[in-house]
Amino acid sequence: MFAAFSKSLSATRTLQINKAVLSESLRFSLCNKDTKRDYHEVVGDVLTPSQVMGIDHLRDPRLNKGLGFTLAERQALGIHGLQPARYKSQEEQLELCKISIENYQEPLNKYLYLSELHDRNEKLFFRLLSENIEQLLPIVYTPTVGLACQRFGLIYRRPHGLFITINDKGHVYDVLRNWPEPDVHAIVVTDGERILGLGDLGACGMGIPIGKLALYTALARIKPHHCLPICLDVGTDNEALLEDPTYIGLRQKRARGAEYDEFLDEFMAAIVKRYGQDTLIQFEDFGNANAFRLLEKYRNKYCTFNDDIQGTAAVALAGLLASNRKTGKKISEQVFLFFGAGGAALGIADLCVKAMEREGISEAEARNRIWMMDIDGLVVKNRSHLLGHQTFYAKDHSPEKDFLKLVNEIRPSVLIGASATGGAFTPDILHAMASINRHPIVFALSNPTAKAECTAQQAYDHTEGRVIFCSGSPFPDVNYDGKVYHPGQGNNAYIFPGVALGVILAGIHHIIEDYFIIAAQTVADNVKEEDLAKGSLYPPLGYINECSLQIASLILKDAYKNGKATVYPEPEDKRKFLESKLYSHFYEDSLPKTWTWPESPKIKTRPLQRKTKTTVT
Ligand SMILES: NC(=O)C1=CN([C@@H]2O[C@H](COP(=O)(O)OP(=O)(O)OC[C@H]3O[C@@H](n4cnc5c(N)ncnc54)[C@H](OP(=O)(O)O)[C@@H]3O)[C@@H](O)[C@H]2O)C=CC1
Ligand SMILES: CC(=O)C(=O)O
Numbered sequence: 001m002f003a004a005f006s007k008s009l010s011a012t013r014t015l016q017i018n019k020a021v022l023s024e025s026l027r028f029s030l031c032n033k034d035t036k037r038d039y040h041e042v043v044g045d046v047l048t049p050s051q052v053m054g055i056d057h058l059r060d061p062r063l064n065k066g067l068g069f070t071l072a073e074r075q076a077l078g079i080h081g082l083q084p085a086r087y088k089s090q091e092e093q094l095e096l097c098k099i100s101i102e103n104y105q106e107p108l109n110k111y112l113y114l115s116e117l118h119d120r121n122e123k124l125f126f127r128l129l130s131e132n133i134e135q136l137l138p139i140v141y142t143p144t145v146g147l148a149c150q151r152f153g154l155i156y157r158r159p160h161g162l163f164i165t166i167n168d169k170g171h172v173y174d175v176l177r178n179w180p181e182p183d184v185h186a187i188v189v190t191d192g193e194r195i196l197g198l199g200d201l202g203a204c205g206m207g208i209p210i211g212k213l214a215l216y217t218a219l220a221r222i223k224p225h226h227c228l229p230i231c232l233d234v235g236t237d238n239e240a241l242l243e244d245p246t247y248i249g250l251r252q253k254r255a256r257g258a259e260y261d262e263f264l265d266e267f268m269a270a271i272v273k274r275y276g277q278d279t280l281i282q283f284e285d286f287g288n289a290n291a292f293r294l295l296e297k298y299r300n301k302y303c304t305f306n307d308d309i310q311g312t313a314a315v316a317l318a319g320l321l322a323s324n325r326k327t328g329k330k331i332s333e334q335v336f337l338f339f340g341a342g343g344a345a346l347g348i349a350d351l352c353v354k355a356m357e358r359e360g361i362s363e364a365e366a367r368n369r370i371w372m373m374d375i376d377g378l379v380v381k382n383r384s385h386l387l388g389h390q391t392f393y394a395k396d397h398s399p400e401k402d403f404l405k406l407v408n409e410i411r412p413s414v415l416i417g418a419s420a421t422g423g424a425f426t427p428d429i430l431h432a433m434a435s436i437n438r439h440p441i442v443f444a445l446s447n448p449t450a451k452a453e454c455t456a457q458q459a460y461d462h463t464e465g466r467v468i469f470c471s472g473s474p475f476p477d478v479n480y481d482g483k484v485y486h487p488g489q490g491n492n493a494y495i496f497p498g499v500a501l502g503v504i505l506a507g508i509h510h511i512i513e514d515y516f517i518i519a520a521q522t523v524a525d526n527v528k529e530e531d532l533a534k535g536s537l538y539p540p541l542g543y544i545n546e547c548s549l550q551i552a553s554l555i556l557k558d559a560y561k562n563g564k565a566t567v568y569p570e571p572e573d574k575r576k577f578l579e580s581k582l583y584s585h586f587y588e589d590s591l592p593k594t595w596t597w598p599e600s601p602k603i604k605t606r607p608l609q610r611k612t613k614t615t616v617t
């Protein structure tokens, strides 16, 4: 008898496995990358919730609705009795989530709560995040994500992305195949060398691609299963991590030179082989020696951009465009001094040059208006080693290291910090800016909070409240002279979700600089007088979703006009088209519309009591 039972059990298992194999091959055939991508046929859209039965349904974060299953759903799915009797709408669940988050005092605990919710109930997580951006962005993103990366070895629980190590060289495609989603449209990749302003965090940098892609969904409603976070673990030069018993990455020094380059080349090619030519690859938090090189190497070959260089450039330009309304000056009338001359600073400088050219001055004149200093002092022509585009801004000058002296000599109207040096904008520097300008523009863009070149309060206090300010990480409201200001967040989160949405939906193969100008202008156009009045150069964070849709619509329009789009037929109404492709974070019916009760249900239960609507008996 036991033998018969075990035979029938194994037969059932085989049947299940065969079904799984069948459905997987069906998914692959629907998503064949050799054919043009059809957005009605992606795996997420054909997944039928009612095919996943029993406890597996509750364990799948994409299907789980917590106590939000109706009685009919519970019975039909075979989960009746696995949950308490109470029915809770998604709205009721959201209230509970908010109470839970408030109960945690430490930001890292809030991060962990959200991460666990993400693992448990995807729609609830994304609805919570999308509807509470102002409160939760500082948790899933800067500054708390920085802390999460620093503790990543301790808090790592479940896969949220792929770790591909330098030891996988020669087999990168095989590792990619282990990712269960067959239809990925967007990847955020880091090698962990420059995580925010925290330096080399090696494999712990994975928190950044995870956070950035959560924003793809929360801020641009890109479907989560279309997104893949990747950490390229090439080792770390962070001695403390190499000796830390909790470190989760390869315990070796960073691979560099030809070995690194071959690995990156293989990675890019493997992405295309697995997911197609138009898969968007966003580079994030690479060290500056690699960031520029790789952008130049890949930008015309793959669908790629570097967020720290290009996304940051666009958000800074948006802030500058908005500040014109306060200063009455065009960008081409400003004089810039950058503190920090790495990826972010050079990206901003390059885009500002483009914006100045559009205003009518020459490239040379525009570059002349931009000065930069880094750890070695002013970027000057006779420096022995200039990085990437630094040559464009290098001046005939002594390599002055005294920051205050430089401010007084150059007399900048705009001071931009992208140096990861907390407190570099001292009271003296800010006083000097205020004595030179009626409305000094001061951007302290470095992240996380402790790395900001000055706080918002300091910026107001030391400029007699005349500053036009933004920061990369959020600061509390500022009180100055009896008035409360709410300075905005100059963060690339305003840019990359919308750019990604437009690029993905148009099937653009190469991302041109114009898209970042479009994004900057769109964000600036959405700044209202009331935002400026309270000291913000940006729309409220809760408005990023709308900005993303506008950015994506305009990119679509541009791409079709200029022959860059590959998804045909061209949609007549771009906005309507992209809205039809967006992720919905609302619970949906778990049963097909055509579902009816079987003639003799296995479990006989009184029907749902509609009077209270919240009790399942
Ligand atoms: N707000 C936002 O949206 C964004 C903010 N950032 C933030 O900007 C910061 C820099 O990022 P990124 O440009 O990519 O990093 P990079 O490493 O490319 O550049 C850092 C720059 O700062 C310089 N620097 C370091 N220490 C000093 C110092 N004491 N005095 C003067 N210059 C110094 C470095 O000089 P050297 O090379 O000589 O060491 C380098 O030029 C980070 O904190 C990052 O989080 C980045 C992207 C987006
Ligand atoms: C915001 C961001 O991309 C950074 O600080 O690196």
Ligand SMILES: [Mg+2]
Binding pocket: 196, 284, 285, 307, 308
């Ligand atoms: Mg970054």
